[in-house]
Amino acid sequence: MNGKAEILGYSTGITGAGPIQLIEQAGRTCYKSQGKITNDSAAKFVLMLRKLGHESVIEHSWVAVRFTGCSRAATHQLVRHRLMAISQESQRYCDESGFFFNNYYVVPPSIIEAGLLDWYRERLKQIDGWYKELQEKLKEAIKAGKTKGKVNEDARFLLPNAVCSEIVISCNFREWRHIFKMRTDIHAQWEIRYVMVDTLKQFQKLFPVVFDDFKIAEDGKSAALTKE
Template sequence: MMKVRLGGYNIDAKTIRELAGDRYEEMTPEIISASYARISRDPREVTRLREEARKDVEKARNSNRTIVFGLGHSSIAEHAVFNFDVMGISRLAVEAVEHFRLASFTEKSQRYIRLGRDFVVPEEISGAGLKRDFNGLMRYLSDTYLRLYESIRAAGGDDERAKEDARYLMPLATTAQFGMTVNARELEYMISSLASHPLAELREFASRLYGLAGRIAPSLVKYPDPTEYFRSVPSVRAEIRGKAGGKDASIVRGGPEAVLVDVTPDADRRLAASLIFSSTGMSYSDSMRKAAKLGKKKRAAIIASTMKNMKPHDSVWREFENIRILFEVIVSSSCFAQLKRHRMATIIVQDYIPSLGISVPDSVRKAGKVGVLKEAASKAGRIYRKIDSRVEEARDYALLNAHRRRVLFDINLRELYHFSRMRSDIHAQWEIRRLSNMMCALAVERIPSGSMLLCGKDSFDKRKKDLFG
């Protein structure tokens, strides 16, 4: 008979502290990990195993140490989950934190709130004697942001538009807030790689995470120390730059914001073959031969059949993951903040490069304030160069949300569907919406059948009707 029991769930830390009283030290998610760790070799029911782990927390911890670190069965640590409230961290640091894909984040959006004067003064910048310059820039940007907000409003933009677009002028040193849910395995990885980060702010973040979680789950978050492997990344990059013939060799202003640089060859045929493979008993090579023989029209019909019952929130079939598309995009920091949230993509970034220019919102053009944004970018650029000459690693704190970087965005076709539903939709922010539309158009050129229903949620019904009647 099937039995399903609730093994555990996350509740807020204050409630745990209030209810636990003297037994607070025993309130640890290590119990869940320890009991699940024993499932594979112990014949007893998992519920019994958890009871046992609950009775002797030290024994459970020892068992975790042996299984996770001794035997290398690290996935056990994934059963322990933490929630962190994070405040007062810079937008620049958030980029490094949200680089970790096996975690969940919800961030206070700069799109919906009016920003104040809260920014981080990085230790490196104070240490290099640049605090006055930096603070001066921050004050100037906060004041100009407010004036830009008012100008957009005066030119007919509503409050939401004005907030959304004036923030292009705000710096990456602006503070952010987010909630993060992460399992102990990913957390340990996050701590040890951020402990090796060139920025002091991120090293402090890593140490705070360890201070909180290491006490609660010492048997699962065990190796918080920086490693030579992570620490050496900047010097290895410098070596690569040297070998490639210098920094910033091929920077050009302007140019397209999205280019499709690589795609699975013969993608429609391969997609049809994957669908034939999973729906028949044929080998993959026979499925490929069959897909070739069927011809373009019948292949398109096979692909279309998987979408005929689809609704806007449904994902396309997993077979679409067999098709991979590599885009090179140039995006502002504002746009990147949204792009990086797509955890099923492989995202490779370059540093921000001020000579790539800035992204300018239409509302700023309409308000006749392009010059204001450009002037702010150029002032920020001057401080950026000053910081660069003394503490290179901290220079990006001075840049604006409007500054741009190049990104390689490697995405499978199934995730591109998900991406386009959210990001080509009418509710999406304008820059990522424009990017998503460009990426979809490029995909349609190379994968016409597989991409037939790529579109935002808002246009899904019409597109589907056009295709299926």
């Protein structure tokens, strides 16, 4: 599986106009220039803020994104960012058995390049089997009164980092810019880089004045902030 980003929503402001207009409403308070707001003044105003580096003002708008098909290894890197709201698939509550047969895991490109795909898949299949076996053993032990442990909660200790994990992240524009800077960089890990470049492309289409100073590399595998 490959990671995918789906934009679920973003702040629109009371007029419903959109996140750029909301930032303009807030930002113009500083200059008491709300009277200068027209139908097409927001983009120019927000671009001016970006170029001056007044990033605190763009914090007024947020975007929520659902990530699917990312490994738990990748989502663990995402959740290290602290200025965000997170809701993630719970391995305590969800039954992850069958992750192998449901193709619910990630294969690093190096595994394919090294000719190790069959070997890798065989190990994942074994682990899937061991996870199910442990679930059954725990169920029996609970039934027999030997333990009060929870089945999925404890069987998950056998799960590999390769298993996919769904996650929804909401944060403000300033934090998204920070995340793109850190995670689309050529030195970032390949999987998080892949999905964050995809996310950045979507953000650039929807909110160009906030994100079009990131340049995506010709091979599409990384991006970098350009100097203005």
